[in-house]
Amino acid sequence: MSAAAYDRDLDKNAANFQPLTPLTFLARSALTFPDHTAILHGRQAITYRDFYARSRRLASALARRGIKRGDTVSVMLANTPPMLEAHYGVPMTRGVLNTLNTRLDAAILAFTLDHAETKVIITDLEFSKVMKEALALAKVKPLVVDYADPEFAVEGERLGTLDYEALIAEGDPAFDWLMPDDEWDAISLNYTSGTTGNPKGVVYHHRGASLLAVGNVVTTAMGKHPVYLWTLPMFHCNGWCFTWSLSAVAGTHVCLRWVRAPAMYEAIARHKVTHLCGAPIVMSTLLNAPEPDKQPLPHVVSFFTAAAPPPEAVLSAMQAAGFNVTHLSGLTETYGPAVVNDWKAEWDHLEPAARGAKKARQGVRYAALEDLTIMNPETMEKVPADGQTIGEIMFRGNVVMKGYLKNREASAEAFHGGWFHSGDLGVIHPDGYIQIKDRSKDIIISGGENISSIEVEDTLYKHPSIQAAAVVAKADEKWGETPCAFVELRPGASLTANEVMAWCRDHLAAYKCPRTVIFTELPKTSTGKIQKFRLRDMAKSV
Structure with a gap:
């Protein structure tokens, strides 16, 4: 039989082909586990039924105000329920979510709003001072929606005429939301830090968001109903896509407005947190907390960190405190983490120096990433796996960005030769694990x-x-x-x-x-x- 026979009269149709999107994860969990707690925030406990309904209300209200495919909705929010609702409600309109870094200055925020052509901005009162300056500098004049956190007394000026809860109240909880026309459609827009000049807008698509979200579940060994503590800012690569991962396994998001040791220990102990992610500062905050602020952990907690590999002393201290630390690596352009230092049991028995050398490596590709290698960027030839020869770390796969918004030249440079050029320099060890040695962009x-x-x-x-x-x-x-x-x-x-x-x-x-x-x-x-x-x-x- 010829190979063509497997294509003849076997066409894609609505019954056998649907675009991949993480939005369906929430719909499934709301159907299957409607009464399971989806979000905890202060005294608030939001079920999956209500999480889904509120996300649909948001989508409905935005659609009524003209948000459609390709329109940008920016949010300046802390790790609070509206941020999670925006991750579903905005793309349910086929709009694009832009999560703003709450630590940036007004000039960069104004540039971002203009470059993204923001139509609506949802902003927390805590950030009203810098957002007022940014909106004054920006050329765009978006609809401004203020969010006043009911759980925490946060002072700030109201910048718009519409409150977030009033916007939600406008919407239909049964809104017939829209699947993307194509899984290649943009779902979110994240800006880099701007290595030279203005930051670049990294565009994610529904397909990549869906695959990385599931990839997180596999990599972090999440079972059903995990409890995830939000110490990682959700504005970072859409919370490394964990904003969508938790819905795939009907997990519980434990929101944390401010990363403080007492609040972290309290949340871990009270809610029996199973997973959290964070930079080294989060580990330092946990380890260096005064003894009265600490609480016994209910079980070993999985902690995933990125940035520079933690020193052996820090890893040992975390283990003694009840945390199992795994090192991840990635970039904004790869939806967050796409590389994991997959630990092998036999390495536990190595001498401290040798064990530390293993832990200093970035590791191997996520299951959701098709290929990861190190090449000479000039010849595009793979470097030998000798742990010595330095080349540029390169990615290829479905969890690599669409490209840089309105920046054809930068996109072409990043994808030269059919690979994403990370700008990081590293080596491949004989066992295939990679290790960053330097950052070409400093x-x-x-x-x-x-x-x-x-x-x-x-x-x-x-x-x-x-x-x-x-x-x-x-x-x-x-x-x-x-x-x-x-x-x-x-x-x-x-x-x-x-x-x-x-x-x-x-x-x-x-x-x-x-x-x-x-x-x-x-x-x-x-x-x-x-x-x-x-x-x-x-x-x-x-």
Whole structure:
């Protein structure tokens, strides 16, 4: 029989082919487990029945106000129920969800609103000051919806004429929401940190969101009805797609407005949390909490971290405290984590140094990612798996972004040769596990936030007393990494470290500011290029 026979008269139709989307996960859980708790927030307990109904109300209300396929709805929200509802309600209109980083300054937020052509903005009162400035700077004039958290007393100015609950009340809980026309349709828009100039808008599609959401369930070994604590900001890559993962297994979202040790321990103990994700700062907060703030854990809790691999001492302390830590890796462009340091039982018996070397690696691809490798970016040839030869880490698969919004040149560069170029440099070990050795774009990952060293350097260069500056990552037990600035002063100028830090605070978001300032002549090559590898070595000894 010819191969063509398997295609003849066997066509795609509505009965046998539907676009992949994570929206169906919520519909299924609401049907199957309507009374199971979907969201906990303060004293609020929202069932799957109500979660689904409120998401449909939001979709209905947005549709009535003109939101349609391709329209952007931005949200400036903490880890609260409306953020979860937006992850379903917005794409139920075929609109695109843009979650804003609550730590950014007004200028960047204004750029984002304009670039995304935001039609509606839902904003928490806690962020009203910066959002008021951003809206004043922005060219777009979206409908502004204010959210006042009923569980926490948060002061702030109302920026619009419509309250979030009033918007929800407008909607139909039985709204016949829309599946995407195509699984390639955009579901969300996430902005990078902006390594040079303005940030880039990373576009996710329904297919990738669905596959990564299920990939998380597989990778984190979630059984039915897991309990997930939101220590990871949901604005980060849509909460690494866990915003959708939990609905696939009818899990419970435990919202956490502020990441504080007492609240984390209380939530873990009271709600029997099974899983949480976070940057090294979350581990530090848990471990360094005063004893009165700590509570016994109900069982071993699975903790997933990204950014720089945690030191062996931190991993040991977390294990002793009752947390099993797994290191993940990825980028905004890969829907969050797409690489996991899949731990092998035999490694538990290695000597501490050897075990630490294993834990320092990023690992292997998610099951949801089709291919991961390291190549010479010039020849596009795979480097040998010798743990020594450095190349660029590259991804290929369905959990790679559609591309950068309105930036054809950047998209083409990122996808050169049929692979996504991560910009990270690393090696492949003989067993196939990869390890990052450097970041070609000199990104500093601090507390889970990406900081562009170039942006910080540009700010330093604007100071009248600074002749030259370079910024590198300095290891930090609490934050993972922090910016370390090396400054060369102009002849006759004088400046203190505190004055440099104050200058940066006046021109940058607080988390981007250097924590360490060193005055020195910058080491340069014969062509005048600053030798950052030498600065990194110097930063280790400070």
